[in-house]
Amino acid sequence: MSHVIPHDERHHDANSTDVFGFWLYILTDCILFGSLFATFLVLNHPGAYGPALKDFISLPYVLIGTFLLLASNFTFALALMAFYRRQKVLSQCFLLLTFGLGLGFVVMEVNEFYHLVHEGYGWFVSGAASAFYGLVATHGLHVSFGLLWIVIMMVQLSLFKDDVINEKRFIMLGIFWNFLDIVWIFVFTTVYLQGAL
Amino acid sequence: MTAHHQQTPDYGTGEKKLSVYLFGTVLCILLTLIPFYLVMKPVLTRSSTLILLYGFAIAQFFTQVLCFLRLNTKTPQAKMNSMSFLFTLVILFVVIGGSLWIMWNLNYRMM
Numbered sequence: 001m002s003h004v005i006p007h008d009e010r011h012h013d014a015n016s017t018d019v020f021g022f023w024l025y026i027l028t029d030c031i032l033f034g035s036l037f038a039t040f041l042v043l044n045h046p047g048a049y050g051p052a053l054k055d056f057i058s059l060p061y062v063l064i065g066t067f068l069l070l071a072s073n074f075t076f077a078l079a080l081m082a083f084y085r086r087q088k089v090l091s092q093c094f095l096l097l098t099f100g101l102g103l104g105f106v107v108m109e110v111n112e113f114y115h116l117v118h119e120g121y122g123w124f125v126s127g128a129a130s131a132f133y134g135l136v137a138t139h140g141l142h143v144s145f146g147l148l149w150i151v152i153m154m155v156q157l158s159l160f161k162d163d164v165i166n167e168k169r170f171i172m173l174g175i176f177w178n179f180l181d182i183v184w185i186f187v188f189t190t191v192y193l194q195g196a197l
Numbered sequence: 198m199t200a201h202h203q204q205t206p207d208y209g210t211g212e213k214k215l216s217v218y219l220f221g222t223v224l225c226i227l228l229t230l231i232p233f234y235l236v237m238k239p240v241l242t243r244s245s246t247l248i249l250l251y252g253f254a255i256a257q258f259f260t261q262v263l264c265f266l267r268l269n270t271k272t273p274q275a276k277m278n279s280m281s282f283l284f285t286l287v288i289l290f291v292v293i294g295g296s297l298w299i300m301w302n303l304n305y306r307m308m
Contacts, residue, residue: 015206016274023278027285034289038296045304063233070225073265077218084213164206171208178265182258188229189254193236197243197250 015168022172026179029142033183036135037190043131044195050126053195056116062192065108066184069143072101073181076174083157083170092154098177099150102143109140136191139183146177209275211267221264228257 044053079094113133116122123133153173160166232253235246262268268282269275 013206016208019206019208019210020274020277024281027281030285031288031292034292035296038293041293041297042300059233059237063229066229067226070222070229073261074218074222077213077265078215081213081215081218168206168208171210174210175266178261181265182261185254185257185261189232189250193232193250194247196236197246 015164018168019171019175023175026175029179030183033135033138033186036131036138037186040131040135040191043127048126048128050128051121053121053128053132053191056119056121057112057192057196059192059196061108061112062188065105066188068101068105068108069181069184072098072105073178075101076177080170080174083166086163088157092157095150095154095157099147099154102147102150102177106140106143106147109136109143113137132191136187139180139187142183143180146173146180149173149176207272207274209269209272209278211269211271211275213267217264217267221260224260224264225257228253228260 075094075098079091079098082088082091082094113136121129123130150173153169156169157166232250235241235249239246241249262282268279270279
């Protein structure tokens with residue numbers, strides 16, 4: 001954190017406010033996910049109408065996806081630390097690794113949905129299934145946008161020389177990416193583990 | 198750190214340390230593996246497994262918040278972040294807890 005370009009006080013405040021505003025957006029996103037979780041729990045009560053999710057999911061498969069997301073969080077942290085040491089290329093390499101792990105997660109999820117629909121657990125079979133797709137796919141969509149953002153960040157690191165601006169964007173991306181893993185903790189607990197119990 | 202705070206904007210996200218990230222990652226791996234094991238190889242009753250599942254989820258939640266998001270109360274901005282975070286937890290409790298409470302009651306009364 002030692003070689004930051006000096007800048008005036010007004011700029012300083014604006015950057016802090018930007019990140020705080022983004023943090024507030026993330027918190028409102030938590031509330032969005034909270035309502036999706038509540039919907040899921042209500043519609044998936046024991047004895048709900050329609051086929052049980054339990055018969056369609058594979059826990060080892062979910063565990064692999066979980067570890068991909070967790071590993072991508074760690075590689076993101078490495079990218080951020082490389083950025084603070086001003087090793088931009090190394091930082092971009094770690095971002096690429098993060099992107100790969102995140103992409104693996106999304107591909108696994110799309111593949112899972114494809115098989116679920118094929119085997120008779122489409123979003124149209126019951127309210128419980130709709131709630132499942134609503135919750136899990138909203139998370140997946142967030143991850144997909146996170147992937148897009150990681151690509152943009154990699155390009156921006158080469159394009160922009162202003163490290164203060166880059167740092168701000170990096171921190172916001174970090175909050176977003178970590179938030180997705182935090183939501184996933186509750187997705188695998190509520191949807192998959194509780195569902196398979 | 199204090200000297201640099203004059204230069205770096207205060208984002209309240211804490212210091213970036215490899216040791217903290219490593220510790221957080223290892224802890225998260227453990228807190229993920231144990232609940233999966235409990236469900237895949239059932240050793241406990243259903244209700245106690247369910248309580249443990251949520252116990253591990255909440256433990257991992259706080260591990261990630263503290264080790265990755267680095268939520269703290271060291272700078273004024275960090276305090277703002279933590280307070281808004283706590284406020285969101287209250288809202289989430291009302292939204293999720295309240296919904297489940299109401300729906301459970303409706304279900305109970307209409308049976």
